[in-house]
Amino acid sequence: MSLGALISGDRPRSRLLAAALIAILIGLALAPFLFPGTRSVDTAARVCVFIVLVASYDLMLGYGGIVSFAHTMFFGMGAYGVALASVHLGRGFDALALGSLAGALAAALLAALIGLFSLRVRAIFFAMITLAVASAVAVLVSQLSALTGGEDGLSYRIPRALTAAAKYADGKVLGVRINGKLVNYYLVFTVSLILFMVLLRIVNSPFGRVLQAIRENDFRAEAIGYRVVAYRTAATCLSAVAAALAGATYAIWLRYVGPATTLNFEIMVDILLMVVIGGMGTMYGAVIGATLFVVAQNYLQTLLAAAGAALAPVPALPLLFNPDRWLLWLGVLFVLSVYFFPTGIVGRLRQRQ
């Protein structure tokens, strides 16, 4: 397959963007070797998962013009699918596969239901319904603690082949232990890469073009023969399935699910920020946005602590650089980026050409 086909003919159209994408791809592909250590590999896995999650949201928002607040719910359905299957069927690859599939299927069904029920009315109605359903599901998950573990979530065991306990070579290669955890990382990386490429293909397919037409002018799209509700519902389902699979992947990596890691409304806000910072309707914006955001989220606190310590002699300033203020700084970063790059980083980079 040619490179053009791999990226579905969607050229970055900016040298800087191409360079950034290649750097991120290499960084993630070699993360265990380039950035050894539990924390950095954890961050890399999170980046992989969030790229897919944000890209799947971009399919809906950036291409379809559909505002949804239920994306973390779909993410959570995949994650809980894996968790519940692993808890009830016992550890095993069959549980992982079955859980992922069940989660994705449930997400697709729920998305279709919400879509058919509300997309024919008005876009704002859809947004409100997703908010309501997502809130209801979050409450349900925390209430049904016998099944879901409630606020504590669920811990479960995954196949030994994917854990640090499985050793595949003696000693270290390039300073890294060749064990199941490494295999697990590459599972996350590969699944994420494939899902991203599939999403990239979908937005560049005839279907993706219809979504863009609907976003641009749904009235005319209908008049040239596209059943807008059907397309919007299909986009919502595809997006939900991708989000659920991202959630399943994340659950395999974490060996734990809980409201805070998958269902939380804060994650929904994060997704929105990532897609806007990266650039809506570009797919590559998801890569840039998710990478910057997740890395910042993980290291901003450390950075602030360092800055706070350095500024200790100056009055008042250390307060501002208190690690607990990272959310404030993230907010500042967001406002600045939206102000300077209203079309997102990708949009800005493409303008320069």
Added chain:
Amino acid sequence: MTDALLATEDLTVRFGGHVAVDHVTCAFRPGEITAIVGPNGAGKTTYFNLISGQIPASEGRVLLAGEDIGGLSVAARTHRGIGRAFQLTNLFPGLSVLENVRLVIQSRRGMGFSLFSMADSHRELREAAEAVLARVRLADQASQKVAELSHGDQRKLEVALLIALEPRVYMFDEPTAGMAVDEAPVVLELIAGLAQDTGRTVLLVEHKMDVIARLADRIIVLHNGALAADGAPDEVIASDVVQEAYLGRAVQHG
């Protein structure tokens, strides 16, 4: 009238107490160009909206080749062969000129749900779109974004989208309004050619009487939503109804 391709029977719509289209019964035969005239607010655009389905009728039926299509959605009517261009330009502004037309052809070929092929790999769609653009003389602007086109070129693209659809019923709503004087004849020539194709009919809302006299096989006059006259162009233009209801008004204004 079994040979009618499109017919409306007592087609009526009320907005509150206002009757915008008032029991219009009319049949359109294939191979004909029918001009629809009437003063501003007569209900011409609303009549089109009822036929293509943007507005549900309060009463009456719309028949396409004898089949009642009144219950169908806009998209479903489009697939049955009802095609519509708009009085107010109504395009996909953020997409390229070529992509606008390509989307129409993609719809006609039923390829909208192709998920895993690359849109640009379907050369036949692009070539068909390019051919349509050449017909309306927009080939040079193919890669331009629609939002960047001049108003006149956007009007031409509006026509191009309907031509690309190849419907059985073409409905043009003042297609040359806002077009440069030397561009309008090109488009009118194209429209004249569309009805020659057997099995198709053209409905044309137009204000310019000289254009109508040259192009139309038949004129219908709408006045306050009702059908006020129907016949051959020279007869209708000469009739009292048109002189009063339509041209009379124009005379008053200047």
